[in-house]
Amino acid sequence: MFPFRALVLEDHAFQRAVAVDMLRQLGCGEVLEAADGAEALLLLQSSGPVDVALCDLQMSGMDGLEFMRKADLLIGSVILCSDLSPDLRHTVMQIIAMLGIKPLGDAGKPLQLRRLQDLLENCQPLSKAIVPTPFVPELPSEQELCDGLKRHEFVPFLQPKLDLVTGQVKGVEVLARWLRPDRGLLTPSAFLPAIERCGLLDVLLFELLASGLVLQRKLLRLGYSLEFSYNLHASQLENGSLVSRVQALLEGHGIPAGKIVFELTESAQFEESVTHLENLVRLQMMGCGLSIDDFGTGFSSLRRLCRLPFTEIKLDGEFVRGLTQQPRSRAVIENTLALAKSLGMTVVMEGVETREQHQELLALGCPLGQGYFYARPMSVWAFTDWFSQSVRSATLHLGYPRPNYGESCLIY
Template structure:
């Protein structure tokens, strides 16, 4: 039985550390383990043995350093994923992680130094496909065709799923984000990554939005009848804001459902707002005039403009989950979260922290002054029926 059917390259200039890493990887059952003392030697080795699944990579070394090696390996696609093993400061390693992502490489994690076998094993597991295919290559996903997607929209297969936003102090639900899932008759439940890019190319994002809104407003009414007031948060793209008919269509939909604009939030990513057009700004203003709330999503991942944040009528900041993942070991992330919370208070905007998965993270965020969050600690995305049942059980996260 193969435990880790992986080809791994260890790039480490310290001979003892390199031997230790190679020994651990072999004990963990990696299929092939290669080693090199600097980047140039590692590139020469890859030319000889072929691509590897993972590079366990130090950064600072004589000759070609780890960063230059990753640049070259990324360009030639000789490395699939990267595990960092470095004693450099946390802020430097965090910047390197961003570079790894920009190079198109998968970042599995940072084991630091000295190496720990348990931590290394956990990161190797992240690279593996589903258990049923661990000892063989994963089958390539079938390409989704436009006609198939249009048929799915008409058949109601693209369903809204709901993930709660919760009060970090009490665990009470403050609202839900409405997410798209494709309930495919043959492939099961598909995530947005499988179909949203095609929806964008085909100009079908409005069809998805209004289909979701129809179903979600019905659910909001059912929840209200059970004593639960739910704010519904929908994702909007910058391209959708350029449509003059967007706000009037939303207004008509609310009127037909007898719903208030104050029960809706629209979330927009900051990167899409760098070149807001006149029509985009008018749509945002009209949504606010209807009583709807506006959130700037994935805050901190793009090139934020404070001028834009002040000029556009936002009411909420959603801080990206990456800051929470690094909360326990990177002081700069703690400072970024605290600064964003202070910014929200100064601008009279609420701040929602995404990606909360552990009780420790919740307690840390409370100490920093955060009050609202979203993540698996409270609940995963669920169907409408599951959400009503979940609310009926009065489950809380505190």
């Protein structure tokens, strides 16, 4: 079934024999075994690499962690077989990935045949498991960026935020995409560092804001009052004209400030100055919402909540990924929800990807969610179709023709 070359690293003779037998039952043609890391390393150096290794962590001599660090080029994938605490095993899985080895999962102890079979489903032969370093294209020049902005090639993509209880769309996050005639649709990683380097963040923000307000106004006329969120880099708070420009745009499109949220990335460098604080206070005085994005991934989350006038917490998706298996991730979510309630703030859970995660968040009382389980970021025309279906009404006639993103381009 699984014609892999495998290694079992286990210091307990009986458990090692059980693991070897299970791998052979599952079709592994050659199964090596070792009682400690040093023995396993010598074995691989003399006989060649393996597609998958079942590794214990605690053993006399060279432990499993040291072995994996020294044998990273000789192992395609790893399955942990350890009785350490779930928190420690979760951390070890992150270390394995950082070493460039594919972590297949945690089998725990005692080893179960069905669990092992499920984990091996994601294993690949070593020759296929090693992925070459992807080509990183050269960042665009300032002139290319300016030309693209002048030609309105930077377009908004929308990712919905949903009420977890009712399933209603409460708002969208407006994200930037670059529709280049010569390269198709580009995601922010291909241009945002250059935008920041060239001092064009404000130009991009107001380009997206203007486009978003047009759509928001059309939705309002049809009776749909959605909240639109925009990413705001901390450095943009140094702009003394930021608030007045935002206010002028909102008034020009007839959009209430209460339907606009600015998401400030929590991990971004942020030096509190008079101008920064004044802009945040004026935005909230105007009625705009302020969201602390990627909450929990930096070192100043609680300090910022105390000092800055945020109205919303966006909890980083890392915590929802560990929700069903990591007690600490669940504790972080539960306590963030309690903290937000005591501060009169709302919480949006990012990165929801499965029904199981959705159900768990619902049980914990999380009010809002965002992620691929609900919808990926999509173009305006795609959002129009998607939203029409979500409200079970006729197609919304907002006057947006379907653009040509190229045959090979995805819409997200």
